Amino acid sequence: MLDFIYYPVSAILWFWHEVFGFVLDPASGFAWALSVVFLVFTLRALLFKPFVHQVRSMKKMQEFAPHIKALQEKYGDDRQKMAQEMQKLQAEHGFNPVSGCLPMLVQVPVFIGLFHVLNGFRPGAPSNYVFGxxxxxxxxxxxxxxxxxxxTISQAPEMLAHFQTDRTSMLLVGVPLMIAAAIATHFTARHGVQRQTAEAAQNPQTAVMNRMTLWLFPMFAIIGGPFLPLAILIYWLANNFWTLGQQRVVYRRIDREEAEKAGTPAVVDSTAVAASGSTGAAKAEPAARSATEPTAGTKAEPAAKADEPASHDEPGEIPGVIEDRSRDADKPGETR
Structure with a gap:
């Protein structure tokens, strides 16, 4: 019924087992465990862009929280009108909250597919999808x-013996995996909660959801761990480690983009202001200098002192013009 899920999942697992089986022993548990880990990495790498879109959608939801709250207070029990106004708000801002759920929705069938494929590995089975x-x-x-x-840890001793293992061995490996998966789930959720705005965190519904993601979801690894195959626990652990690292990378990238967008107008404005200020100063400076300084090639004349007598022009002289009498010494007796 779900072969369209089982075959791709088993094919990716088979590919990575071929890779690690070439380096290690094909029958080695480490080769199979690494195959499960890289199955996670492959699927999450394919979902990287949808994850970025999911993060942006979550951020927009937090930004629109005040608008949504205002609509709830305005329309109250009129759900039809509320839905219409919400659609208008989403259309105006290009925001679709459903599209941000794609990575989480895709991982559910993958989880189910891996669980089904692992259950198909039984002693004496002729095949298991792409596995011979x-x-x-x-x-x-x-x-x-x-x-x-x-x-699984909870299987009957007879079933464990049929697979040539026992409860003690399963506990020694399974319990540390369960604890590690729970811790990884908690820190992944904590990193996401820390990104919430103060207003969103104060919302009662958001506060309840935060407590669930921080404490209840990690407990699923402890409570449900004994009923899950060890390969599923490895999948859970690897998936949360990938998510934690991916969140840090994506959040840092989005923060850098927003900082650049926020800083661009300020840089342009400050540059324009600085340019206009320097131009105005450059224009004002020569004017100021022309009023206070002599022109080039001349020396400033000392200001006349108040106690010195003012010079008087001789009769017949043009006021303000100084005659050149240097030639009088060359031709004595001549008058000018």
């Missing part, structure tokens, strides 16, 4: 410190 009989036998015989990857 030899690959099935390799997975069944592989162990991680004595624990089988396709078995």
């Amino acid at each position: 009989a030899e690959d099935v036998a390799s997975f069944v015989e592989a162990d991680l410190f004595g624990a089988k990857l396709s078995n």
Whole structure:
């Protein structure tokens, strides 16, 4: 029924087992465990762009929280009018909250597909989707410190013995994986909660959801861990480590983009102001100098002192014109 999910999941797992089986022993539990880890990395890498869109959608939801709250207070119990106004708000700002859920929705069938494929690894099975009989036998015989990857801690001792393992081995490997998965889930959720605005965090519904993601979801790894195959616990752990690292990268990238957008107008304005100020100063400076300084090539005459007598022009002289009498010495007796 869900073969369109089972075959791609098993194909990716098969590919990575071929890669790590070439380096390690194909029947090694580490080769199969790394195959599960890189199955996670492959799927999450394909979902990187949708994840970025999800983060942006969540940020827009926080920005629109005051508008949504105002609509709720305005229309109250009129859900139809409320829905219409919400659609208008989303259309105006190009915001679709459903599209941001794509990465989470895609991971659900992948989780189910991996769970189903792992259950198909049974002793004596002729095939398991893209895996042949030899690959099935390799997975069944592989162990991680004595624990089988396709078995669960809660299985009956007879079933564990059928897979050539026991409860003690399963507990020694399974319990640390459960604890590590719970811790990784908690810190991944905490990193997301820290990104919320103060107004969004004060919302009662958001506060309840934050407590659930911080404490209840990690407890699923402890409570449900004994009923999950070890390979699923490895998947859970790797998925949360990837999510935590991806969140840091994407949030840092978005913060840098927003800082650049916010800083661009300020830089342009300050540059324009500085340019206009320097131009005005450049224009004002020569004018000021022309009023206070002599022109080039001349020396400033000392100001006349108040106690010195003012000069008087001789009769017949043009006021303000100084005659050149240097030639009088050359031709004595001549008058000018």
